[in-house]
Amino acid sequence: MTDGVGNSALHVAALINEPWHVLAILKAGADPELRNAQGQTFQRYLFMTPDKLLNKKTREGMVAVVEWLTTHGFKVEPKQAP
DSSP states (O other), X not given: OOOTTSOOHHHHHHXXXXXXXXXXXXXXXXXXXXXXXXXXXXXXXXXXXXXXXXXXXXXHHHHHHHHHHHHTTOOOOOOOOO
16 A cells, blocks of 8 residues: 555655664565655665664664565665755
């Protein structure tokens, strides 16, 4: 399910910097390649915040998401400027 602009639960978890929720949603079977109305996957939002602004737990969650994506054969998108 998505909202009015095509954001899924995966997009929303990424927007609020909750990588551990992102990981749980991915493990539950969410499509990591789903794009919203702006043509963005959840990765655009999850990796938007500079690492230096994240706490240790959040950085570790980001690493876990990248590992999950890589292990499952999905491309990790390059960071984009906000």
